[in-house]
Amino acid sequence: MERERRLTLRLPDLLAIPLVGHFLRWRHARTSAQAVLLLAALMLLYDGFFGPPLAPKNLAGVLPWVHWRGFVVLSLLLLGNWFCFACPFLLPRRLAQRWFRPRLAWPHWLPGKWVAVLLLLLFFWAYEAFDLWASPLLTAWVALAYFVGAFVVDGLFRGAAFCKHVCPIGQFNFMGSLLSPTQVTIRNPAVCTSCRTKDCIRGRFSPQGTLLQRGCELGLFQPRKVGNLDCTFCLDCVHACPYGNVGIRFRLPLLDELDPERNRSGIGPLASRTDWLTLVVGLTAIGFLNAFGMVSPIYRFLSWLSRVLGTSNERVLIAIFFTGGLAILAAAVIGASWLTSRLARRGSTGWVASRFAYTLAPLGFGMWAAHYLFHFFTGALTIVPLFQSFAYDLTGRALLGVPDWRLASLLSLQTTGDLVVVVLGLGAAGSLLWTLWLGRKEGFTLAALLPWIVVHASLFLFGVWLLGQPMEMRGTLLG
Ligand code: SF4
Numbered sequence: 001m002e003r004e005r006r007l008t009l010r011l012p013d014l015l016a017i018p019l020v021g022h023f024l025r026w027r028h029a030r031t032s033a034q035a036v037l038l039l040a041a042l043m044l045l046y047d048g049f050f051g052p053p054l055a056p057k058n059l060a061g062v063l064p065w066v067h068w069r070g071f072v073v074l075s076l077l078l079l080g081n082w083f084c085f086a087c088p089f090l091l092p093r094r095l096a097q098r099w100f101r102p103r104l105a106w107p108h109w110l111p112g113k114w115v116a117v118l119l120l121l122l123f124f125w126a127y128e129a130f131d132l133w134a135s136p137l138l139t140a141w142v143a144l145a146y147f148v149g150a151f152v153v154d155g156l157f158r159g160a161a162f163c164k165h166v167c168p169i170g171q172f173n174f175m176g177s178l179l180s181p182t183q184v185t186i187r188n189p190a191v192c193t194s195c196r197t198k199d200c201i202r203g204r205f206s207p208q209g210t211l212l213q214r215g216c217e218l219g220l221f222q223p224r225k226v227g228n229l230d231c232t233f234c235l236d237c238v239h240a241c242p243y244g245n246v247g248i249r250f251r252l253p254l255l256d257e258l259d260p261e262r263n264r265s266g267i268g269p270l271a272s273r274t275d276w277l278t279l280v281v282g283l284t285a286i287g288f289l290n291a292f293g294m295v296s297p298i299y300r301f302l303s304w305l306s307r308v309l310g311t312s313n314e315r316v317l318i319a320i321f322f323t324g325g326l327a328i329l330a331a332a333v334i335g336a337s338w339l340t341s342r343l344a345r346r347g348s349t350g351w352v353a354s355r356f357a358y359t360l361a362p363l364g365f366g367m368w369a370a371h372y373l374f375h376f377f378t379g380a381l382t383i384v385p386l387f388q389s390f391a392y393d394l395t396g397r398a399l400l401g402v403p404d405w406r407l408a409s410l411l412s413l414q415t416t417g418d419l420v421v422v423v424l425g426l427g428a429a430g431s432l433l434w435t436l437w438l439g440r441k442e443g444f445t446l447a448a449l450l451p452w453i454v455v456h457a458s459l460f461l462f463g464v465w466l467l468g469q470p471m472e473m474r475g476t477l478l479g
């Protein structure tokens, strides 16, 4: 553990880098980043409700499904959870907190991540069942519902209830941030040991008792915070600490996150959190199912399913497809856990699952990243004609030039195809290394780890097969 911390502490601190650090330490850095994304969201809403119905020609049909998703995974892999930092949904929510001064605690009968897990399942079913990517109007309604949801939840419940318990995007980002190369963390443990006020969690108050700066609303106490889970990169702790002892350190991805038994501030040991475990397994399964939904064999599979079940209701078929996919991965996790516990002659099936199932996270996120980056690299340049067309629709004049709808790909199809397989491969390598690390920690033989290696290898090969299939070019006129 000490070696891990030393490795973390030796790497540079983003806040110490000129200009970037200066901007991030600025009190209004987050608000200004949120304002930029709020402007983009307002344009998306306007175009979604009033713009052209053809998705590739509408901001709501392209920005969220091509650009935003691409930027989110790129940011998580290369920088950190910077979407949550700049999240526009939290600006109206701040008004709700100011107006309603929420006092209610989040209901204890809705603990942890269960609401978010249900919403994630519902969202991805709706995404396929209602072809959300092809409907700017439905996309705009989803975005509006998100704003309203954040406003209502945080207007009723104190703390960051929406981010911690409800937001599906946030949970996706938390899982991806396991692989991120940065982490909000303390600079010098000795300073925290002698600190009496603990402003980073309690907040800073004036002598009259007025709150001057919030502490961590997610309940992460800096000296005991481990890794990135539940951290929205809001930087409240950075501003609250009176000693400037909180930084944003570069780190070796995954290194701080490996031990599911380690006690994490605000979370506890992951090994005791069935909600986190379900989230990781569920997001991994949906990552593969969602990618399956964009390749041509899905149509053959659904028509076969339709014949077998005697129903042509696509929404029912997609629900069965999702349920079946989730059940297969859950069965694989239970089977691998049972086999490992037998081969290692140690622990129960549940004990092994509550530790080793987390090793799916890098591979699961690798699949998401490969999928989203495919759409990003094949459709990123559509942003140029889209904004030209948006300006024309708004003003009746070609203020930004005449749209050239042939503009789409940032990289060739061949390069994109190779790149996304590499991304998936890196995820698989992360899962394998995590499995080996856990096996070594528990004193398991390689033979006892084989069931997990087989699960990871099977998922990886399935992912490579998926990425090799002809895909829909969503968000472009080729889609
Ligand atoms: S991070 Fe700052 S406020 Fe929090 S315990 Fe350490 S020194 Fe105190």
Ligand code: SF4
Pocket: 184, 215, 216, 217, 218, 219, 220, 225, 230, 231, 232, 233, 234, 235, 236, 237, 238
């Ligand atoms: S205040 Fe909490 S959620 Fe925000 S950056 Fe600090 S640790 Fe992360």
